[in-house]
Every structure is written in structure tokens, then in C-alpha cells.
Amino acid sequence: MKPSFYNSFFPYQNKIIGYNALSDEFIIIEQELHNIYIAGVNHNNIDDLNDIHEDFYNFLIEKKFLINDDFDELNYIKNLQNIIDNNEHSYHLIINPTMNCNFKCWYCYESHIKGSKLSNETIVSIKKFISNIITNQSIKHLHISWFGGEPLLYFDVIKEILEYTNSEIQKSDEITFDSSFTTNGLLITDEIIDFCIDNNAIDYQITLDGDQVRHDNVRFVSKNKGSYYKIVENILKIAQKDFIVNVRINISEDTIDGLKNIADDFVNKNGLEYKNMVFSFQKVWQEKAEIDDKIDEAIKYFRSLGLKVNYIGGRTDTLRHSCYADKINQATINYNGEVFKCTARDFNDNNKEGELDNNGNILWNEKQDARLNSKFKNKPCLSCKILPLCNGGCSQSALENIDKDYCVFGFDENKKQDVIYQKFLEKVIYV
Numbered sequence: 001m002k003p004s005f006y007n008s009f010f011p012y013q014n015k016i017i018g019y020n021a022l023s024d025e026f027i028i029i030e031q032e033l034h035n036i037y038i039a040g041v042n043h044n045n046i047d048d049l050n051d052i053h054e055d056f057y058n059f060l061i062e063k064k065f066l067i068n069d070d071f072d073e074l075n076y077i078k079n080l081q082n083i084i085d086n087n088e089h090s091y092h093l094i095i096n097p098t099m100n101c102n103f104k105c106w107y108c109y110e111s112h113i114k115g116s117k118l119s120n121e122t123i124v125s126i127k128k129f130i131s132n133i134i135t136n137q138s139i140k141h142l143h144i145s146w147f148g149g150e151p152l153l154y155f156d157v158i159k160e161i162l163e164y165t166n167s168e169i170q171k172s173d174e175i176t177f178d179s180s181f182t183t184n185g186l187l188i189t190d191e192i193i194d195f196c197i198d199n200n201a202i203d204y205q206i207t208l209d210g211d212q213v214r215h216d217n218v219r220f221v222s223k224n225k226g227s228y229y230k231i232v233e234n235i236l237k238i239a240q241k242d243f244i245v246n247v248r249i250n251i252s253e254d255t256i257d258g259l260k261n262i263a264d265d266f267v268n269k270n271g272l273e274y275k276n277m278v279f280s281f282q283k284v285w286q287e288k289a290e291i292d293d294k295i296d297e298a299i300k301y302f303r304s305l306g307l308k309v310n311y312i313g314g315r316t317d318t319l320r321h322s323c324y325a326d327k328i329n330q331a332t333i334n335y336n337g338e339v340f341k342c343t344a345r346d347f348n349d350n351n352k353e354g355e356l357d358n359n360g361n362i363l364w365n366e367k368q369d370a371r372l373n374s375k376f377k378n379k380p381c382l383s384c385k386i387l388p389l390c391n392g393g394c395s396q397s398a399l400e401n402i403d404k405d406y407c408v409f410g411f412d413e414n415k416k417q418d419v420i421y422q423k424f425l426e427k428v429i430y431v
Contacts, residue, residue, distance in 0.1 A: 001066040003041050005073055006385050008420055009034060019420050021388040022073055023064035024320065026428055029056075077388055078376055081319055085327045085372075090141040091133050092324050094332040094343060095126065097157045098149040103184055103219045103227075105209065105250075112149065118157050121358075122337045127164050128360025129333070134168050134175055139329070142169075144179045147332070147343055152187040162199045178202045184219065186227050188234040193241055203244035206235055210255030211262050232265055239277045246310075248280045256291050259298035267305045280310045292418075310426075317423075319387075323394040328372060331362055339364070341371055342396045367399075374398035380405050386416050389423075 006021040016034040018027040033056055040046040046066065050057040060066040067073070099113040118126070133139055144165065146158055162179060169177045178200045185206035195201075208231065209218040216226025239245045249255075249262060262279075279302055281295055302309045324330045325341040331354075332340040334347050339354035339362050353371070354364040374395050376382065381392040384407075392398055393408040409415040 001047055001061065002069050003046055004065055004067050006388055007065050008385055008417070010417060010421065012424070017424055018063075018065060019424065020064050021386050021420075022077070024317070024388075025063045025065075026424055027059070027063055027065070028428075074382065074387075077319065077391075081322070081375060081391065084320065085322055087327065087329065088138045090143070090329060091139050092143050092145065092327065092330040093130070093133070094145045094147050094324070094330070095151075095161065096148050096332065096334045096347065097146065097151050097154040098335050099347060100153055101148065101150040101184075102153060102186065103150070105218055116149070116335050117154055118335045122333075122335070122356070123157065123160065125337060125356050125358055125360050126161060126333060128358075129356060129362070130161070130165050130360075131168055132360050134165075134172060137174065140175055142175060142177045144177075146179070146181045146183075148182075149335075150184055150187070151181060152183050152192065155187075155192060159195060162195075162201070166199050180204065184227075185231040185234050186219075186221075188238065193238055193243075196243070197241065201243075203246065204235075204238055205246040205248055206231065207248045207250055208232075208262060209250050210252075211258030212265070214255050214258055235277075236266070242276060245277045246280055247277065248282055251281055251283050251291070251295065253291060256294045256298070259295075260301050263298075263302045263305050263307055266307065278308045278310055317389055318394055319389065319391040322391070323396075325371070326375075326395045341368065342394075344396065370402075371395045371399055374402070377402070378406060380407055380411070384416075386419060389419065390416075 004020055004022060008019045008021070010017050012028075014031075016029050016031055018029060018034075019025070033053070036049060036052060036056070037046075037060070040049045049060075057066070095118075097118050099116040101112050104112065130142070130144075133142055142165070144162070146152075151158060165177060165179075169175060179196075180201065180203045182205045185204070188204075208228070209215040212226065212228040215228040215231075219227045221227055235245055235247060249259065251259070259281075266277075281299065283291075299309050318326075323342075325332075325343070330341065332343055333356055334340060334352075337356045338347070338349075338352045339356055340347060340351060341353050342351070345351050352365070353367040354362045356362055372395070375392065375398055377398065378392050378401065381387050381390070384390070390408060392406075397406070397408055409419070
């Protein structure tokens with residue numbers, strides 16, 4: 001046997017925590033056992049551990065901290081990614097009904113286009129595309145995400161496409177279907193909620209820009225009217241209807257001190273149970289200040305009130321839970337029929353990866369092939385202990401760093417270790 005290359009250890013409350021990034025397993029052991037393990041590694045006689053402490057030796061094998069001498073871990077990772085990203089049984093379709101928005105948030109990377117809306121011609125092509133997916137015998141599940149812009153500006157378009165999809169789905173016993181929204185939450189109405197219940201729309205991602213004071217300075221309806229309390233009201237309303245709600249809190253140095261106020265606005269509201277509501281903390285991409293300690297403090301406060309929180313470091317598993325844009329069976333159709341993969345970049349001609357034709361087929365360009373073949377080209381990743389966890393980031397990161405060494409953590413070993421530590425808290429402590 002040999003130690004896995006992807007083992008990491010760190011102290012925690014008089015214990016030693018071990019993490020194997022390949023198996024995604026944590027172990028909690030005494031310092032003495034860790035010393036025995038380290039001695040075996042340093043003297044290249046790890047199998048002697050079987051004579052010293054057989055139970056511990058077998059435990060390390062069970063948790064994949066020790067592996068067979070001939071096991072090629074890197075090749076296993078490559079094969080695993082290929083299996084995950086080439087899942088032929090599901091399809092994720094993202095549709096932008098518009099690039100227009102009812103807000104102008106300072107951090108938004110998108111170019112808002114007034115008057116942009118799916119044309120009747122493009123809607124017909126999208127319906128044909130959906131029909132092609134449904135009749136594809138290998139596809140067993142279709143998920144449609146609504147993005148933008150603010151998708152609910154044109155709910156009539158969403159309604160037409162979802163009603164069509166549901167009618168086509170009902171003709172087949174071979175495929176299931178659901179849908180989700182990424183929205184700022186202001187335009188949610190009882191009509192929309194009722195329609196979503198009847199048409200398999202199961203979850204929402206809704207953003208807040210800090211507490212009421214900060215949020216209303218960024219997202220306001222008029223000079224004298226903010227949007228915070230209306231959005232919070234809508235979040236609580238859909239949560240009570242058993243939708244899955246991801247409340248994404250956009251964090252910057254200006255919002256960090258008011259995070260606890262947000263938690264106070266959600267607890268003990270109408271007897272609401274929070275089983276389907278998760279708060280996600282996400283720094284805006286422009287923020288460079290070191291505010292992680294304050295984020296940790298806010299997370300602890302949320303959890304002390306019984307609220308579920310996803311920490312920004314807890315969602316770094318881009319191998320087993322890779323980005324939608326990494327997958328073959330995924331497409332983002334813009335309001336004008338242009339096709340993209342990544343939604344975290346501007347929807348312009350330079351970034352498009354294909355076009356939807358009148359027959360409901362996507363005509364991909366060379367950028368899609370480059371994306372799907374971009375992984376495992378970065379040398380620093382191939383010698384990194386958290387490769388199975390980080391995987392070099394998403395395919396967009398790999399595309400933007402072709403032919404140069406890069407690290408999504410800036411080659412900072414402390415930041416890499418903190419990713420493991422936060423994952424430990426998420427997986428073991430806060431369960």
C-alpha cells in the first residue's frame with residue numbers, strides 16, 4: 001500500500017483532522033496515531049503500520065488514505081470528470097428571456113439591453129430544441145433555468161415555453177422535467193407562484209445586497225422607495241409554498257457589518273420552517289478586501305438562529321459537482337438565439353459558442369470544443385493536493401488561462417488549506 005497523494009492533515013481541538021480529497025472523506029484521530037502515520041510515510045514503510053496498529057491501518061485503507069501501489073490517482077480523476085461531465089441522461093437548458101433588468105446593480109457584469117426580448121421566431125426554435133431533447137431516448141431528465149437580465153420582466157414568454165414543455169413531457173413516460181429561476185425577486189406575484197406550482201418550477205435563487213439600508217441604496221424602485229422588504233416578503237412567501245430557495249447575499253466591505261440584520265429579518269416569521277431555505281454568502285467579484293473573518297462571524301450568527309448557510313469555500317468541489325458550463329449536455333440560449341455555456345461572463349459576440357437555427361439545432365463553434373477539452377492542461381494543478389476538490393476551477397477559468405500557469409487560489413497554500421477547513425465545518429460540524 002502507499003499513502004494517497006491527496007491526503008491533508010490539520011489540528012482541531014486537540015485532535016488531528018485528516019482529509020482525502022479523492023474520496024472526499026474526513027477522519028478525526030488522536031495525535032499519537034497521526035505521529036505513527038507520519039513516521040511510516042517518512043520512512044517509506046507504511047505497511048509496517050499493519051503490525052503496529054492493524055485497526056488503524058485498515059481504517060486508513062477503508063477511507064482511501066492508503067491505496068494500492070499500482071493505483072493511478074490522476075488517471076482516476078480524469079476518468080471521473082469525464083463520466084460526470086458527459087452524463088448523457090440529463091440536460092440543463094438555460095434561457096435568457098431578456099438582457100434587460102429593473103435594477104442597475106453596481107457590481108453586475110452584464111450589459112443591460114433595453115427592449116431585448118425573445119422574439120416569436122426564437123421561441124419557436126426553442127420549442128423545437130426542447131422537443132428534440134424530449135424525443136432523445138437517452139435523455140431521462142430535463143431542467144430549464146431562467147436567467148438574464150431579469151427573467152420575470154417577461155413572464156409571458158416563460159409561461160408559454162413552460163406550458164409547451166409540460167405538454168410535451170406528458171406525452172412521454174421516459175423523461176422527467178423541472179425548472180428554476182435566478183431572479184432579483186421583486187416581481188414575484190401570487191400568479192407566478194401558482195403557475196410555478198402547476199408547472200414543475202421547483203426552486204429560486206434570489207439575491208440581497210446586504211441589510212435593508214445597504215440593499216436599498218443599491219436596488220431601489222424610486223428615490224423614496226427601496227426594494228428590500230418587498231423582496232424579503234416574496235422570499236418568505238415562496239418558502240412557505242415549499243419551493244427550494246437559495247438566498248444569495250452579495251458581500252462587499254460595505255455590506256459585511258450589516259449581515260446579522262438580515263438573519264434577524266428572517267427568523268420567527270409566520271412560523272416558517274427553514275428546511276428548504278439556504279443562505280449563500282458570496283463576495284462580489286470586485287471585492288479585494290480580506291473580510292473572511294467577518295464572514296465567518298456572520299455565518300456563526302445565522303446558524304445560531306437555526307438558518308442554513310452555504311459558505312463560499314464550501315462549494316469549491318468542481319470535480320464531483322462541476323459547473324453546468326463544464327457539461328456537454330448544457331446550453332444557454334440568449335434572447336437573440338445566440339448560444340453560450342458560461343453565464344458568468346457578458347453575453348456578447350466574442351463569448352458566444354454557437355447559434356440556434358430555425359430547426360431547433362445548436363450550431364456550435366470552435367469555442368465549445370476548446371472548453372470541453374480545457375481541463376488537466378495546467379501543470380500546477382497536476383501536482384496540487386486539492387486537485388480532486390478544486391479541479392483548477394471551472395472550464396471558464398481554464399479557457400482564460402490557456403498556455404500559462406495559474407491557480408484559482410493565487411498559489412496561496414493557506415487559502416487552499418482554508419478550503420478544506422471550511423469543508424470540514426460544513427460536512428462534519430454544521431450538520
